[in-house]
Amino acid sequence: MMAHPGQPTGSSPSGGGVGGRGPMGGRGPMGGPMGMGMMRGEKAADFRGSMGKLFNYMGRYKISVSIVFVFAILSTIATIVGPKILGQATTKLFEGIIDKIRGTGDVDFAAIGQILIMTILLYVISSAFGYIQGWIMANVATNITYRFRKDIEHKINKLPLKYFDGTTHGEVLSRITNDVDTINQSLSQSLTQIISSVVTIVGVLIMMLTISWQMTIVALVTLPLSMIVMGIIIGRSQKYFKQQQDYLGHVNSHVEEMYGGHVVMRAFNGEKKSIEKFDTYNNVLYNASWKSNFLSGLMMPLMMVIGNIGYVGVAILGGYLAGTSVISIGDIQAFIQYVRSFTQPISQIANISNVLQQTAAAAERVFKFLAEPEEVADTASPTRLEALDGRVEFQNVRFGYSPDKIVIKNFSAIAQPGQKVAIVGPTGAGKTTIVKLLMRFYELNEGKILVDGHDIHDFTRHDLRMIYGMVLQDTWLFNGTIMENIRYGRPGASDDEVIEAAKAAHVDNFVHTLPDGYNMVLNEEASNLSQGQMQLLTIARAILANPRILILDEATSSVDTRTELLIQKAMDTIMQNRTSFVIAHRLSTIRNADLILVMKDGDIVEQGNHKDLLVRGGFYAELYNSQFENTQQVVMQDRNLANEKN
Numbered sequence: 337m338m339a340h341p342g343q344p345t346g347s348s349p350s351g352g353g354v355g356g357r358g359p360m361g362g363r364g365p366m367g368g369p370m371g372m373g374m375m376r377g378e379k380a381a382d383f384r385g386s387m388g389k390l391f392n393y394m395g396r397y398k399i400s401v402s403i404v405f406v407f408a409i410l411s412t413i414a415t416i417v418g419p420k421i422l423g424q425a426t427t428k429l430f431e432g433i434i435d436k437i438r439g440t441g442d443v444d445f446a447a448i449g450q451i452l453i454m455t456i457l458l459y460v461i462s463s464a465f466g467y468i469q470g471w472i473m474a475n476v477a478t479n480i481t482y483r484f485r486k487d488i489e490h491k492i493n494k495l496p497l498k499y500f501d502g503t504t505h506g507e508v509l510s511r512i513t514n515d516v517d518t519i520n521q522s523l524s525q526s527l528t529q530i531i532s533s534v535v536t537i538v539g540v541l542i543m544m545l546t547i548s549w550q551m552t553i554v555a556l557v558t559l560p561l562s563m564i565v566m567g568i569i570i571g572r573s574q575k576y577f578k579q580q581q582d583y584l585g586h587v588n589s590h591v592e593e594m595y596g597g598h599v600v601m602r603a604f605n606g607e608k609k610s611i612e613k614f615d616t617y618n619n620v621l622y623n624a625s626w627k628s629n630f631l632s633g634l635m636m637p638l639m640m641v642i643g644n645i646g647y648v649g650v651a652i653l654g655g656y657l658a659g660t661s662v663i664s665i666g667d668i669q670a671f672i673q674y675v676r677s678f679t680q681p682i683s684q685i686a687n688i689s690n691v692l693q694q695t696a697a698a699a700e701r702v703f704k705f706l707a708e709p710e711e712v713a714d715t716a717s718p719t720r721l722e723a724l725d726g727r728v729e730f731q732n733v734r735f736g737y738s739p740d741k742i743v744i745k746n747f748s749a750i751a752q753p754g755q756k757v758a759i760v761g762p763t764g765a766g767k768t769t770i771v772k773l774l775m776r777f778y779e780l781n782e783g784k785i786l787v788d789g790h791d792i793h794d795f796t797r798h799d800l801r802m803i804y805g806m807v808l809q810d811t812w813l814f815n816g817t818i819m820e821n822i823r824y825g826r827p828g829a830s831d832d833e834v835i836e837a838a839k840a841a842h843v844d845n846f847v848h849t850l851p852d853g854y855n856m857v858l859n860e861e862a863s864n865l866s867q868g869q870m871q872l873l874t875i876a877r878a879i880l881a882n883p884r885i886l887i888l889d890e891a892t893s894s895v896d897t898r899t900e901l902l903i904q905k906a907m908d909t910i911m912q913n914r915t916s917f918v919i920a921h922r923l924s925t926i927r928n929a930d931l932i933l934v935m936k937d938g939d940i941v942e943q944g945n946h947k948d949l950l951v952r953g954g955f956y957a958e959l960y961n962s963q964f965e966n967t968q969q970v971v972m973q974d975r976n977l978a979n980e981k982n
């Protein structure tokens with residue numbers, strides 16, 4: 337709820353009667369406890385530009401925001417006038433009692449009652465305005481936040497994969513969580529707080545001056561003093577707040593990293609080192625938190641002392657002025673209330689400028705993200721093929737993840753419909769890269785890829801990816817049941833179809849051994865399955881998709897040879913009449929391929945079928961023989977060992 341900034345309740349001993357629960361007393365956008373005016377020191381490169389963009393982004397909510405502004409001003413004015421009117425009641429009461437003592441009259445309770453009713457009415461109006469304003473603003477802020485999140489999510493899906501190669505997940509995540517949160521908080525709280533603070537300061541000053549300019553001067557004398565004290569404390573503690581933020585981040589990421597890599601960490605006896613590192617971070621964090629909290633804790637008492645000195649001055653001068661009948665007694669009461677409600681908005685504004693800087697910085701990052709170059713748009717008149725033969729042709733493809741480092745130099749090959757094409761070659765040769773290009777995950781530097789004679793650019797990405805079914809090197813499973821994970825290949829598939837695909841991929845066998853069968857929920861990293869089981873699941877998914885072109889990147893590298901053979905058989909059935917690309921390190925599995933492309937350093941060095949390539953005695957023959965020899969050697973060694981034992 338929006339509190340009523342500047343409400344001079346006079347009940348707080350701290351010299352600040354404002355009940356505002358703004359970002360000051362609350363938590364910073366990072367979730368850490370923040371002191372007054374001590375937010376993270378980050379600045380937008382272009383403050384006005386970013387704020388302008390944010391304002392433009394508000395779109396149709398601009399009118400609502402204007403209404404909010406008006407209501408905030410009205411609400412604040414109503415609270416400012418309050419003490420002055422309440423003071424009149426005190427004056428009336430005082431005069432009445434004096435008259436009674438003198439015997440010249442009596443207390444005019446009717447008039448006092450009227451004044452009190454007026455005051456109540458004023459405060460009610462102020463609260464109502466404050467409430468309406470807070471309600472509208474909360475609405476606007478939530479709507480804008482919603483739009484931001486939606487836009488960011490859409491953007492993520494439109495960004496080329498290249499973007500994610502160069503950006504950490506944390507960064508992208510931080511746009512959608514921290515930055516949007518900061519903007520939300522700022523919109524829902526700070527914006528109206530600025531208005532009420534400014535209006536309060538100006539309004540209170542005017543009211544004070546109308547009561548007595550001498551008293552106003554006395555009250556204001558302490559102001560520079562408190563500002564200096566505030567400046568000194570903020571200056572000192574800023575460093576520690578920054579350090580606190582930084583080390584909180586270090587501690588968090590260290591814990592995350594160690595927890596994520598728990599098994600590896602233990603395997604390498606990294607516990608002690610990890611704990612030491614954690615302790616170092618934690619100690620710095622402890623120190624920084626302690627100091628920053630101590631310093632910001634000093635702020636309030638110091639301000640209070642200074643405020644109270646001014647307060648005493650005002651009381652003495654007020655008493656004197658009332659004694660000489662320059663002002664009425666009710667005015668002293670009102671004035672004291674004003675003094676009390678004066679310091680808070682000032683420190684609030686000091687804090688808000690920080691919040692605004694943060695907001696601008698967050699908005700800047702979000703807008704920068706939203707302005708990142710997107711994937712090349714799909715063609716306006718895409719090719720739609722009813723029936724697909726599945727002929728794939730690479731024409732002089734040249735590609736590099738970055739322009740200065742070309743990975744694929746000049747790749748040309750043709751896969752005829754229904755052919756099984758194997759891509760082999762040493763690690764890092766560019767096999768997976770070829771697959772990614774086929775899916776149009778990246779744009780080519782030169783050359784063309786044709787499917788049934790059509791450039792892959794002539795298809796929409798959606799249609800293009802519908803053509804393929806793929807099993808990638810790094811298996812990707814999501815948090816959901818096994819059934820759901822397989823069904824991801826073809827969302828409309830019935831349970832029976834899913835199970836059929838699962839049988840073909842030999843998933844069915846092990847699923848029956850699991851506690852919940854197909855309804856077993858995979859956890860986030862699917863660590864409750866074995867590596868091979870995960871691979872089988874992704875194979876089942878690709879089978880279910882029933883694509884024209886099948887791509888298997890090291891699909892069976894983690895399953896035992898017997899299962900591999902079984903899958904191979906299943907695959908061979910599925911691959912009939914389908915063009916397929918198979919990437920394998922174990923060359924024994926691709927002997928029956930129609931075409932083997934041998935890659936080395938991004939180029940095809942040889943191509944042909946297994947027999948021809950062996951006869952040629954080139955790079956492939958070398959690769960094959962080395963694998964074959966190794967197996968032979970192992971077999972021989974095993975035999976020797978067995979003989980020795982006997």
Ligand SMILES: Nc1ncnc2c1ncn2[C@@H]1O[C@H](COP(=O)(O)OP(=O)(O)OP(=O)(O)O)[C@@H](O)[C@H]1O
Nearest residue numbers: 501737738743762763764765766767768769770809
């Ligand atoms: N996202 C990427 N950004 C930049 N460079 C990359 C990226 N992915 C791969 N590379 C580089 O491209 C080259 C080819 O990688 P690729 O993944 O195609 O190899 P591969 O033949 O599939 O190897 P493996 O047999 O180990 O799977 C490597 O030098 C690699 O470092």
Ligand SMILES: [Mg+2]
Nearest residue numbers: 767768769809
């Ligand atoms: Mg690879």
